[in-house]
Amino acid sequence: MYQFINGSIRQGSSAQTHDVVNPATGAIVATVDLANEDDVDSAVAAARAAFPAWARTPPGERSAILHRFAAILSERAEEFAQIESSQTGKPLRLTRNFDVPGTIDNVEFFAGAARHLEGKATGEYSPEHTSSIRREAIGVIGSITPWNYPLQMAGWKILPAIAAGNTIVLKPAEITPLTSVMFAQALHDAGLPPGVVNVLVGTGTEVGAALMAHGDVDMVSFTGSTAVGRTVMEAAAATTKRVHLELGGKAPFVVFEDADVDAAVHGAVAGSLINSGQDCTAATRAIVHRSVYQEFTDKLAERFRDIRLGMQEDDGADIGSLVSFKHRDHVAGMVERARGYAKVIAGGDIPTDGALAQGAFYPATLVIDAAPESEIVKDEVFGPVLVVLPFDDDDEAIRLANDTVYGLAASAWTSDLQKALRATREIHAGCVWVNDHIPIISEMPHGGFKQSGFGKDMSAYSLEEYTQVKHVMFELTGAAEKDWHRTIFALR
Numbered sequence: 001m002y003q004f005i006n007g008s009i010r011q012g013s014s015a016q017t018h019d020v021v022n023p024a025t026g027a028i029v030a031t032v033d034l035a036n037e038d039d040v041d042s043a044v045a046a047a048r049a050a051f052p053a054w055a056r057t058p059p060g061e062r063s064a065i066l067h068r069f070a071a072i073l074s075e076r077a078e079e080f081a082q083i084e085s086s087q088t089g090k091p092l093r094l095t096r097n098f099d100v101p102g103t104i105d106n107v108e109f110f111a112g113a114a115r116h117l118e119g120k121a122t123g124e125y126s127p128e129h130t131s132s133i134r135r136e137a138i139g140v141i142g143s144i145t146p147w148n149y150p151l152q153m154a155g156w157k158i159l160p161a162i163a164a165g166n167t168i169v170l171k172p173a174e175i176t177p178l179t180s181v182m183f184a185q186a187l188h189d190a191g192l193p194p195g196v197v198n199v200l201v202g203t204g205t206e207v208g209a210a211l212m213a214h215g216d217v218d219m220v221s222f223t224g225s226t227a228v229g230r231t232v233m234e235a236a237a238a239t240t241k242r243v244h245l246e247l248g249g250k251a252p253f254v255v256f257e258d259a260d261v262d263a264a265v266h267g268a269v270a271g272s273l274i275n276s277g278q279d280c281t282a283a284t285r286a287i288v289h290r291s292v293y294q295e296f297t298d299k300l301a302e303r304f305r306d307i308r309l310g311m312q313e314d315d316g317a318d319i320g321s322l323v324s325f326k327h328r329d330h331v332a333g334m335v336e337r338a339r340g341y342a343k344v345i346a347g348g349d350i351p352t353d354g355a356l357a358q359g360a361f362y363p364a365t366l367v368i369d370a371a372p373e374s375e376i377v378k379d380e381v382f383g384p385v386l387v388v389l390p391f392d393d394d395d396e397a398i399r400l401a402n403d404t405v406y407g408l409a410a411s412a413w414t415s416d417l418q419k420a421l422r423a424t425r426e427i428h429a430g431c432v433w434v435n436d437h438i439p440i441i442s443e444m445p446h447g448g449f450k451q452s453g454f455g456k457d458m459s460a461y462s463l464e465e466y467t468q469v470k471h472v473m474f475e476l477t478g479a480a481e482k483d484w485h486r487t488i489f490a491l492r
C-alpha cells in the first residue's frame with residue numbers, strides 16, 4: 001500500500017498498479033498501487049480538515065517537529081539513500097553524499113525558518129491609523145514533483161509549505177514514488193498531525209490533473225517540464241489558484257577568453273554530468289571564446305571519454321543509469337538526430353556489452369559544430385550531453401547565453417571582475433554562478449526566469465511564497481467623523 005492519506009497508509013482506489021523499476025538493472029523494485037480521483041478527494045479533504053489547527057500551531061512547535069524529523073532522516077539516511085538509488089539508477093555515491101544530506105539540511109533550514117518570518121514594521125503610515133502586516137498560511141497546497149531528484153523535490157515542496165502552516169497533498173512521479181511516501185511517513189513519526197502531509201501515488205493524467213484542478217486546493221506547486229507547467233497553469237486558472245512553477249532549463253556555461261581552462265573543464269564535467277545530466281540546472285550549452293575553444297573542447301572530450309558508467313554500488317563509477325529506458329531512448333534519439341547536422345566527439349553510443357547493456361545507461365556525450373538554432377542546442381535533452389559553441393566577442397557570448405526560452409541557471413567562467421559582473425547582470429536566469437556550476441544551498445533560492453517558471457524553492461523566499469500577506473488597519477482616534485471623511489465627502 002502506497003497512498004499516505006490522513007496519517008495512515010492505504011491502498012489506492014484505482015484497480016491499477018505500476019512497477020517501479022531499477023533502471024540500472026531492469027529489476028522490479030516495487031509494485032505500487034495507484035490512486036484515482038476518489039483518493040484525491042480524500043487526501044484534499046484530510047488536508048483541508050487539518051489546515052486550521054496546523055495553521056494555528058505556533059512556529060516553535062512546527063519547528064520542533066521538523067527538528068525531530070531531521071533526526072529521524074539522519075538515523076535512516078542509508079535506507080533513504082538505498083531506496084532513492086534503486087528507483088532512479090543513481091549511484092549510491094550520489095544519493096549518500098548529495099540527495100540525502102541535502103534533504104536533511106533543507107529540513108534543518110526550514111525548522112529554523114519556520115520561526116523567522118519577516119515582515120514590514122507595524123506603524124502609523126496614515127496619521128489616523130496603525131497598520132500591520134500578517135503573513136498567513138494559504139491553505140491546501142497541491143504539488144507535483146519530478147523523477148530526477150524524488151527525495152529532494154519532495155523536501156523542496158513539502159518543507160516550506162508546512163513550515164509556513166499550510167497542509168499539502170503531494171503527487172510524486174509514479175516511476176519514482178518510494179522515498180516521497182517514506183518521507184511523509186517519517187514526518188508523521190516525528191509528530192506531524194494526520195492530514196498535514198498526504199502523498200498520492202498515481203498518474204499525471206488522472207491524479208495529477210485532478211489535484212491541479214481541485215476546487216478545494218488553494219495553491220499548486222509543480223516541478224517538471226515547461227509544457228506540463230502550462231497545463232498546470234491552465235488547470236489552476238479555473239479556480240484562480242496560486243501557481244508556483246519550476247520548469248525546464250537549458251543552462252549556458254560561458255567560458256571567457258581569460259578563464260582558467262582547466263577549472264572550466266572540471267566544472268563542465270561536474271556541471272553537465274551530475275545526476276547523469278538529469279538536472280534542470282545542468283550545463284547544457286558550453287559557449288566558449290574562440291581563443292580557448294580548441295583547448296577546452298579537446299580537454300573536455302578526453303575527460304568525457306574517461307567518465308565511467310556504473311552500477312549503483314560501484315564506488316568507482318562517475319555516473320549511473322538514466323531514470324528509464326524510455327528516457328534513455330529520448331536522449332539517444334536527440335543525439336542520433338544531431339549526428340545529421342553536428343559532430344559527436346565523445347560518447348553517443350548506448351553500451352551494448354556486459355551488465356551496462358541491461359540498464360538504461362547512456363555515456364557522457366560531447367557535441368560540437370551544431371548551429372545555434374538546432375534541436376540539440378535549443379531543446380532540453382535532460383541527459384549527459386553537452387554542446388560546445390564558439391563565440392568571438394562578449395556581446396555574442398551574452399546573446400548566445402540568452403538565446404533560449406529558458407532562464408533557470410547559467411555560469412560564467414572568467415578571472416576578469418568586469419566580465420563576471422556583466423554576465424551576472426545581463427544573463428537572464430534565476431541563478432548565475434561565477435567559476436562554478438551546479439552548487440545549491442538551502443539558504444539561497446532556486447527558481448527560474450522566462451519559460452523556466454516562477455516561484456522559488458528553498459530559502460526564506462520560498463517560505464514567503466507559501467504565505468499570503470494581509471494588511472490589518474486599526475483606526476486610532478476613536479472619533480465618529482474622521483478627517484479623511486471630511487476630505488472626500490461634503491458632510492452636513
Ligand SMILES: NCCCC=O
Pocket residue numbers: 148149278279280281438440
Ligand atoms: N540541482 C537542482 C535541480 C532541481 C531540478 O532539477
